[in-house]
Amino acid sequence: MKFELQKTDSQTKARAGKITTDHGEILTPIFMPVGTAGTVKGVHTKELLEEVEAQIILGNTYHLYLRPGLDILEKAGGLHKFNGWDKPILTDSGGYQVFSLKEIRKITEEGVYFNSHIDGSKHLFTPEYVMDIQRVIGADIIMAFDECPPYPCDHEYARKSMHLTHRWLKRCVKRINETEPKYGHSQALFPIVQGSVFKDLRIQSAEFIASQDQPGNAIGGLSVGEPAEDMYEMLEIVNGILPESKPRYLMGVGTPENILEGIALGTDMFDCVMPTRNARNGMLFTTQGIINIRNKKWEDDFSPIDQELGGYVxxxxxxxxxxxxxxxxxxxxxxxxSVHNLRFYLWLVGEARNHILAGDFAEWKPLAIKKLMQRL
Structure with missing residues (x-):
């Protein structure tokens, strides 16, 4: 994997770049639709390509490990062959999903023991095994196994959790270095910065992650309930330490405003279930503002959902x-x-990129946030 930094905004830390993988190029900043179980919910692959114009999608190690399972994925030739998506894929390590199980998991130095949310069966995820699973899935970008601490948590818990994540990362790197990809294309490992909302821990974690010299870096443990101001503060600190020459991925974020603020702070990659989850609940993001399609006011509005956004749907x-x-x-x-909201999110990061390249991102961003976040 290669990353080319093409332009940095003169008034903010916003960046435009290009990631090159064996399955294609990704222009940044980028939003990645979430396909947890090998599918972006309710969206055909053809729609992802032609309507959403997605450049990369996500899969999830935990869910794919449980269903369809490694045997099926390996027989298929990896996730690309299994779901028919021939562009880049990123897999989350499953750390967030495992740790969200709470009462049915146990964290040890070795790894995490947990019971499946499907049938209660017992499993163990170690850093090494998570790397092996992601080798079988075959994603272009794979995530290190980490602990995502809850919010709120005290400083001591966050400190111990961070150091555990760092020790696990060393094991992930070792495993990746001693194994080969299964399907002939390269796989780039992204370590994950942790440290909750504590400035000293975030600095320490970002410095350690940067020292590992992996192809890209991720920022985890944010957008888990903390105030947006705290998220932005931590993001500014971390992005000030992570190397400029490598892509930065903020995991699980977020609203259009979160994404634009994240871009302004120097982040390149984003993912979130919000566009599809909110779509299923009747909330649409449009170029004019936010629509609750369940409101009575829309029952005799025969205008298109969003003429300016383009696309068939x-x-x-x-x-x-x-x-x-x-x-x-x-x-x-x-x-x-779902198709509409995902197209909007890809349009949003595309517009941000255009304004970074044009040199007027700083002027455009606050106006865009005010317009796009208004309720119609």
Whole structure:
């Protein structure tokens, strides 16, 4: 994997770049649709390519390990072959999912013992095994196994958790260095910065992660309930330490405002379930503001969902029709809304990139946030 930094905004830390993988190029800043179990919910691969114009999608180690399982994935030739997506894929290590199990997992130095949320069966994730699983999945970018501490937590818990993550990272790096990809394409390991909302820990973690000299770096443990101001403060600290020559990935973020603020602080990559999850609940992000399609005001509005956004779905279907589908609980309502919201998110980061390249990102950002986050 290669990263080319193409331009940095003169008034902010915003960056435009290009990541090159064996499955194609990714222009940054970028938003990555979440395909937890090998699919972006309700969205065909063709729609991801042609309507959403996604450049990279996510899979999740925990969920894919449980279903369909490693045997099926390896027989298929990896996730790219299994789901028909021939562009880059990133896999989350499953750390967040395992640690969200709470009562049915046990953290040790060795790894994490947990019970499947599906059938209660017992499993052990070690850093080495998580690397092996991601080799089988075959993603272009793979994540180190980390502990994501809860929010809030005290300084001592966050400190111990951070050091455990660092020790696990060394084991992840060792395993990757002594094994080979299974399907002929390279896999880039991203370590994850932790430290909760404590400045001294974030500095220490970012310095350690940077010292590992991996192809890219991720920032975890944010957008887990802390105030947005704390998230931005930690992000500014961490991005000031992580090397400029490598992509920076803020995990699990977020709203359009979060993403634009994150870009301004020097972040390159984002993912979040929000566009599809909110779509299933009737919330649409548009170039004019946020729509709750369940509101009565849309029942006789026959204008397109978002004419300015372009694309078939957003310009063909009317707000009135989508409200009708939503009220009737038709599956098509969630599909239309999901495709639309994902297209919006890819449009958003594309617009940010255009303004970085044009040199007016700092002027554009506050106006965009004010417009895009208003409720219609």
């Amino acid at each position: 957003s310009t063909f279907y009317s707000k009135a029709y989508l409200k009708h589908l939503n009220k009737c609980q038709e599956m098509l309502a969630a599909q239309i809304a």
